[in-house]
Amino acid sequence: MFRYSNAKSGRHFLQIPGPTNVPDRILRAIDRPTIDHRGPEFGVLGRACLDGMKKIFQTESHVVIYPASGTGAWEAALVNALSPGDTVLMYESGQFATLWKSMAVKLGFKPEFIAGDWRHAAVPEEIEARLKEDSGHAIKAVCVVHNETSTGCTARVAEVRRAIDRAGHPALLLVDTISSLGSIDYRHDEWGVDVTVGGSQKGLMLPPGLSFNAISAKALAAARNSRSLKSFWGWEEMIAANKTGYFPYTPATNLLYGLSEAIDMLVGEEGLPQVFARHQRHAEATRRAVRRWGEAGALEILCMDEREHSGALTAILLTQGHNADALRKVILENFDMSLGQGLGKVAGKVFRIGHLGDFNDLTLMGTLAGVEMGLAVAGIPHAKGGAQAAMDYLAECAAPPSLKAVA
Amino acid sequence: MFRYSNAKSGRHFLQIPGPTNVPDRILRAIDRPTIDHRGPEFGVLGRACLDGMKKIFQTESHVVIYPASGTGAWEAALVNALSPGDTVLMYESGQFATLWKSMAVKLGFKPEFIAGDWRHAAVPEEIEARLKEDSGHAIKAVCVVHNETSTGCTARVAEVRRAIDRAGHPALLLVDTISSLGSIDYRHDEWGVDVTVGGSQKGLMLPPGLSFNAISAKALAAARNSRSLKSFWGWEEMIAANKTGYFPYTPATNLLYGLSEAIDMLVGEEGLPQVFARHQRHAEATRRAVRRWGEAGALEILCMDEREHSGALTAILLTQGHNADALRKVILENFDMSLGQGLGKVAGKVFRIGHLGDFNDLTLMGTLAGVEMGLAVAGIPHAKGGAQAAMDYLAECAAPPSLKAVA
Numbered sequence: 181m182f183r184y185s186n187a188k189s190g191r192h193f194l195q196i197p198g199p200t201n202v203p204d205r206i207l208r209a210i211d212r213p214t215i216d217h218r219g220p221e222f223g224v225l226g227r228a229c230l231d232g233m234k235k236i237f238q239t240e241s242h243v244v245i246y247p248a249s250g251t252g253a254w255e256a257a258l259v260n261a262l263s264p265g266d267t268v269l270m271y272e273s274g275q276f277a278t279l280w281k282s283m284a285v286k287l288g289f290k291p292e293f294i295a296g297d298w299r300h301a302a303v304p305e306e307i308e309a310r311l312k313e314d315s316g317h318a319i320k321a322v323c324v325v326h327n328e329t330s331t332g333c334t335a336r337v338a339e340v341r342r343a344i345d346r347a348g349h350p351a352l353l354l355v356d357t358i359s360s361l362g363s364i365d366y367r368h369d370e371w372g373v374d375v376t377v378g379g380s381q382k383g384l385m386l387p388p389g390l391s392f393n394a395i396s397a398k399a400l401a402a403a404r405n406s407r408s409l410k411s412f413w414g415w416e417e418m419i420a421a422n423k424t425g426y427f428p429y430t431p432a433t434n435l436l437y438g439l440s441e442a443i444d445m446l447v448g449e450e451g452l453p454q455v456f457a458r459h460q461r462h463a464e465a466t467r468r469a470v471r472r473w474g475e476a477g478a479l480e481i482l483c484m485d486e487r488e489h490s491g492a493l494t495a496i497l498l499t500q501g502h503n504a505d506a507l508r509k510v511i512l513e514n515f516d517m518s519l520g521q522g523l524g525k526v527a528g529k530v531f532r533i534g535h536l537g538d539f540n541d542l543t544l545m546g547t548l549a550g551v552e553m554g555l556a557v558a559g560i561p562h563a564k565g566g567a568q569a570a571m572d573y574l575a576e577c578a579a580p581p582s583l584k585a586v587a
Numbered sequence: 588m589f590r591y592s593n594a595k596s597g598r599h600f601l602q603i604p605g606p607t608n609v610p611d612r613i614l615r616a617i618d619r620p621t622i623d624h625r626g627p628e629f630g631v632l633g634r635a636c637l638d639g640m641k642k643i644f645q646t647e648s649h650v651v652i653y654p655a656s657g658t659g660a661w662e663a664a665l666v667n668a669l670s671p672g673d674t675v676l677m678y679e680s681g682q683f684a685t686l687w688k689s690m691a692v693k694l695g696f697k698p699e700f701i702a703g704d705w706r707h708a709a710v711p712e713e714i715e716a717r718l719k720e721d722s723g724h725a726i727k728a729v730c731v732v733h734n735e736t737s738t739g740c741t742a743r744v745a746e747v748r749r750a751i752d753r754a755g756h757p758a759l760l761l762v763d764t765i766s767s768l769g770s771i772d773y774r775h776d777e778w779g780v781d782v783t784v785g786g787s788q789k790g791l792m793l794p795p796g797l798s799f800n801a802i803s804a805k806a807l808a809a810a811r812n813s814r815s816l817k818s819f820w821g822w823e824e825m826i827a828a829n830k831t832g833y834f835p836y837t838p839a840t841n842l843l844y845g846l847s848e849a850i851d852m853l854v855g856e857e858g859l860p861q862v863f864a865r866h867q868r869h870a871e872a873t874r875r876a877v878r879r880w881g882e883a884g885a886l887e888i889l890c891m892d893e894r895e896h897s898g899a900l901t902a903i904l905l906t907q908g909h910n911a912d913a914l915r916k917v918i919l920e921n922f923d924m925s926l927g928q929g930l931g932k933v934a935g936k937v938f939r940i941g942h943l944g945d946f947n948d949l950t951l952m953g954t955l956a957g958v959e960m961g962l963a964v965a966g967i968p969h970a971k972g973g974a975q976a977a978m979d980y981l982a983e984c985a986a987p988p989s990l991k992a993v994a
Contacts, residue, residue: 189857189865190947191598191608201598450596458596514985515948540597541922541960542953549952549974553982567956568975575960578921 200537226425250379607944633832657786
């Protein structure tokens with residue numbers, strides 16, 4: 181039997197870019213008896229989750245919830261919106277864009293993959309140029325990763341929408357928000373997205389196991405003409421059952437308890453604008469630390485375009501041949517912190533600091549101190565004072581002193 | 588109904604010097620159905636707790652466990668070991684010594700209180716001098732606080748023992764270890780202590796509600812002659828029932844589940860020497876931060892004797908008239924961290940950083956960053972670089988790089 185072991189003192193720092201730390205409130209919400217998913221109580225829970233997720237996707241349209249992890253919601257988006265043999269335009273922003281492309285191949289679609297350098301998000305101008313060439317409208321969908329978890333580059337989705345419109349192209353716009361939803365501002369309706377893919381284990385602060393599609397009217401119409409074989413992922417039966425808060429097959433009841441609590445926390449209590457601002461503040465503090473370390477060192481922020489800096493994670497490139505996995509090992513062994521590994525093309529060269537989800541200033545400071553001490557222990561050249569730079573910024577951001585009110 | 592509220596994101600930093608953060612493992616252990624405290628299963632639990640507590644007190648003698656908070660175990664020590672009218676010699680090390688003295692007055696004992704300056708622990712030489720004057724042996728007990736939670740000064744209990752012996756005085760030695768037990772090395776038998784008082788909510792990482800007496804043979808003999816009225820606190824019935832792991836009245840069953848888990852963690856897994864070394868490391872890192880802030884600032888470590896620096900908490904004195912409670916308010920409001928307030932004579936002048944219990948390097952760094960940022964936001968003069976000084980020390984302490992093993 182697997183037994184969770186923690187002989188070390190204090191709390192493990194889980195600072196991978198998701199799954200993120202699950203708040204105690206959500207763990208307690210999940211820790212309730214499973215109820216009858218056809219019984220009278222369940223519909224209230226189901227509707228609360230479905231209505232709440234519309235607020236989080238910033239949509240008035242449909243949201244469906246799958247008892248499946250994020251990869252499943254990728255598949256759902258493709259098999260509902262498209263038919264076998266359809267051409268889809270995808271952009272190589274990093275590892276997750278690459279994996280989504282490989283999935284499209286397996287499912288019988290024809291992805292065209294615009295090459296990227298893994299240091300930028302999808303470039304709207306390149307998408308526009310390709311769509312303008314496609315006068316016959318062979319391309320049925322444009323697929324973009326909003327926040328590329330492998331690189332820390334965030335695509336400007338509203339600009340991608342405008343690029344498609346400028347090209348006068350009817351392609352659907354499909355967007356992966358798995359590592360941005362609930363962390364970085366995202367507007368399904370306003371930005372004219374047709375299908376948005378989300379997952380539970382990042383900004384929503386839940387364990388993995390739930391995923392989402394937000395679906396525009398245009399995507400729903402396209403789905404009616406889809407010839408892809410599907411059953412589990414089918415939107416139509418899901419949306420029909422959802423009207424009363426129920427599901428066509430067994431939902432992940434206890435994760436929905438947690439989702440309802442997460443929606444209360446994000447939408448009802450902290451408020452989405454505050455949630456987004458908090459993530460941006462922690463991201464900026466992190467980048468100030470990294471820039472300081474890099475002043476005399478062998479590391480730099482992977483993302484090269486300031487407009488694309490992620491609010492959810494920061495990926496750091498080690499230069500001069502230093503091994504990022506060795507550094508992560510030093511940090512895990514000495515300071516009990518998990519950081520994200522470099523994936524795919526940047527394996528061994530990049531490590532990633534997740535600063536998303538249930539997180540605050542002092543936990544960020546513990547995280548950055550762990551990285552700075554890890555650089556020292558691992559002997560990787562860096563300028564000291566990164567954590568100090570982050571502290572200076574966070575103190576600046578703090579509310580004006582309430583000292584006067586007390587004295 | 589009280590509802591625990593946490594609209595803020597991330598985990599609250601509870602860095603008062605106890606109650607300390609309760610590890611998830613202990614919370615889960617407590618979160619089990621209450622069993623029959625007279626039933627066949629209970630004795631195993633009771634013996635595990637009683638035997639484990641002997642290891643933690645470093646004694647072969649008796650330990651009793653009360654379903655009561657630490658203040659109760661103070662009372663138990665006095666009413667078992669002494670009779671009404673007995674003179675006890677106490678030392679004013681700070682607020683908790685003062686409270687124990689007030690309790691002794693209420694219970695009909697006659698405390699003599701050696702005045703202290705709240706910046707030192709009990710001075711063995713002063714105790715020796717007073718005992719030497721007491722040729723008639725009117726003094727029946729010497730009461731000392733091991734770790735004075737209000738000042739961060741730790742008494743040298745072994746030296747107090749030697750002072751009593753040098754005076755050739757038969758007084759019992761009673762020691763309060765409420766905020767040191769399980770955090771700072773403490774040896775009931777080796778140091779010749781007669782009654783040691785402990786509580787659950789500090790180094791033992793439990794919620795408040797359990798407390799302890801460790802009892803020497805000499806104290807037990809004295810108890811047989813005690814004329815103090817007592818029932819709940821009586822050692823004799825307790826020790827008789829404990830033989831089989833049961834209690835003479837209802838014990839706090841679920842806290843005992845937690846205690847058994849805490850003993851497993853401290854004794855069975857991490858090991859007491861490692862636990863003590865960890866606390867000393869975090870205390871030293873904290874002092875390096877405070878000293879750095881104080882280089883150009885309005886603050887200093889309260890404890891004036893390096894031999895008495897506490898491994899469990901650091902109390903910091905604000906000089907130049909700055910208000911410590913105002914600073915704590917700024918830190919709580921801006922950085923969601925609770926620090927200990929100044930108590931009694933040092934109210935408003937002192938704040939206290941708890942660095943005990945379930946704690947690690949990165950949580951300490953979050954804590955120290957919160958203090959340093961709080962000083963900045965509150966406009967209290969200080970030299971920057973305290974957190975940096977702590978990081979430098981912790982990185983030095985870390986294991987040599989495992990980098991070579993990987994590369």
